[in-house]
Amino acid sequence: MEKNGLLIVISGFSGAGKGTLVKALLRKYDNYALSISMTTRAPREGERDGVEYFFTTKERFEETIQRGGLIEYAPYCGNYYGTPRDYVEEQMALGKNVILEIEIQGALKIKKKFPESLLIFVTPPSAGELKRRLEGRGTESAEMIAKRLARAAEESEGIEAYDYIVVNDDLDTCVEELHRLADAALRAPVRSQKLIGEIREELQGFQKGAD
Amino acid sequence: MEKNGLLIVISGFSGAGKGTLVKALLRKYDNYALSISMTTRAPREGERDGVEYFFTTKERFEETIQRGGLIEYAPYCGNYYGTPRDYVEEQMALGKNVILEIEIQGALKIKKKFPESLLIFVTPPSAGELKRRLEGRGTESAEMIAKRLARAAEESEGIEAYDYIVVNDDLDTCVEELHRLADAALRAPVRSQKLIGEIREELQGFQKGAD
Numbered sequence: 001m002e003k004n005g006l007l008i009v010i011s012g013f014s015g016a017g018k019g020t021l022v023k024a025l026l027r028k029y030d031n032y033a034l035s036i037s038m039t040t041r042a043p044r045e046g047e048r049d050g051v052e053y054f055f056t057t058k059e060r061f062e063e064t065i066q067r068g069g070l071i072e073y074a075p076y077c078g079n080y081y082g083t084p085r086d087y088v089e090e091q092m093a094l095g096k097n098v099i100l101e102i103e104i105q106g107a108l109k110i111k112k113k114f115p116e117s118l119l120i121f122v123t124p125p126s127a128g129e130l131k132r133r134l135e136g137r138g139t140e141s142a143e144m145i146a147k148r149l150a151r152a153a154e155e156s157e158g159i160e161a162y163d164y165i166v167v168n169d170d171l172d173t174c175v176e177e178l179h180r181l182a183d184a185a186l187r188a189p190v191r192s193q194k195l196i197g198e199i200r201e202e203l204q205g206f207q208k209g210a211d
Numbered sequence: 212m213e214k215n216g217l218l219i220v221i222s223g224f225s226g227a228g229k230g231t232l233v234k235a236l237l238r239k240y241d242n243y244a245l246s247i248s249m250t251t252r253a254p255r256e257g258e259r260d261g262v263e264y265f266f267t268t269k270e271r272f273e274e275t276i277q278r279g280g281l282i283e284y285a286p287y288c289g290n291y292y293g294t295p296r297d298y299v300e301e302q303m304a305l306g307k308n309v310i311l312e313i314e315i316q317g318a319l320k321i322k323k324k325f326p327e328s329l330l331i332f333v334t335p336p337s338a339g340e341l342k343r344r345l346e347g348r349g350t351e352s353a354e355m356i357a358k359r360l361a362r363a364a365e366e367s368e369g370i371e372a373y374d375y376i377v378v379n380d381d382l383d384t385c386v387e388e389l390h391r392l393a394d395a396a397l398r399a400p401v402r403s404q405k406l407i408g409e410i411r412e413e414l415q416g417f418q419k420g421a422d
Contacts, residue, residue: 121400127413153414159407164398167406177398184395187375187388189332195378196370202338203364 005031005092006182006191007114008099009107012122013152015134017168018101021122024175025099033091035100038064041079044139054084071113074105077147081106097182104158111161116193118185120178121162125169127152163188216242216303217393217402218325219310220318223333224363226345228379229312232333235386236310244302246311249275252290255350265295282324285316288358292317308393315369322372327404329396331389332373336380338363374399 012018026032038054040061049055056064061080064070073082083100091098100110110117124130130152134145159165164181168174185191223229237243249265251272260266267275272291275281284293294311302309311321321328335341341363345356370376375392379385396402 127410149417153418156411156414160400162400165400165403166398180391181395184392187377189371189376192376199338200367203367206360207364
């Protein structure tokens, strides 16, 4: 019930459709903001610096780590990915729910650092469907697809660390579900500390009055 | 996403309006069933055996404990309260979300025994409002009100054990919120074990195929 925005981490298997889902959520509701990650991986066709990612070199990425400019970072498939601090803090202070689309290692670091963050794992309805989507992209080698599926098997071991798991089958349904989960999450005690504290204090006041 | 109904525990300060809230939820949606507790406390005016509670003696209550007929029980303000097992299991198997309206000690026992149960704590907007509601009932002595407020102060220490805390200010809003929380809860990994297990197994199958 606190007024500050939520920090929402969205992870999921590569090919689960996280990007499309998050874009649709941002288009539909104006109380979300998307954190743009910094990465050392090469841009895919059509990706623009400062839109999909901030693309940078290994050296500059490591400099940013050194000066505390990232709230988390992690290696993934041979490249660095990280979350710049300033934008996240600024948007949350404005009351926006800030979405980080990051992988599981980063997600776990975020949860440890910010216990009130909300971790959502997005999955296709089945692993078979995941494989079909990866193959259907037509942009990646068989080797890369195998690598992503191996990574997915690893990641699936970490799902229990997430607050919610959502199945991305129908896009519109899934957007609504995400929005409702963000609302539900505000009712978890970890995100209602102010209310709980006030009630406790007032109840203790009655006790003192009665003594 | 599993098909079985949820076990929903609703607790909250005495005077938070849990009873009214649960009744309104049951009237509005047909996928809920209310578990009726067994108690050794005397009926209040208008309370009927088998409707608000199964009223019984201390001796018969203890017999029921002995034969494993309760899924939990606890003393509260000098009386026993407990949850008969058969009804709960039968309704959940039918796909109903079974609501237990029990106090915090019982709630914690339920969560330990059934980790996938959903614990919801209902509170008025403030402790001051709680006090006003208890006084407004006009059915209880000043001593009993003081006892309930002291108990509320104790109970407030346990709120973090609940999955969600809901503020019962406007009844209709609160009913909708409960209904949405039950839906959101199905997306928590602890209640999606079947889906997670299937995805893991299938992903591991791909690995074996690739070796």
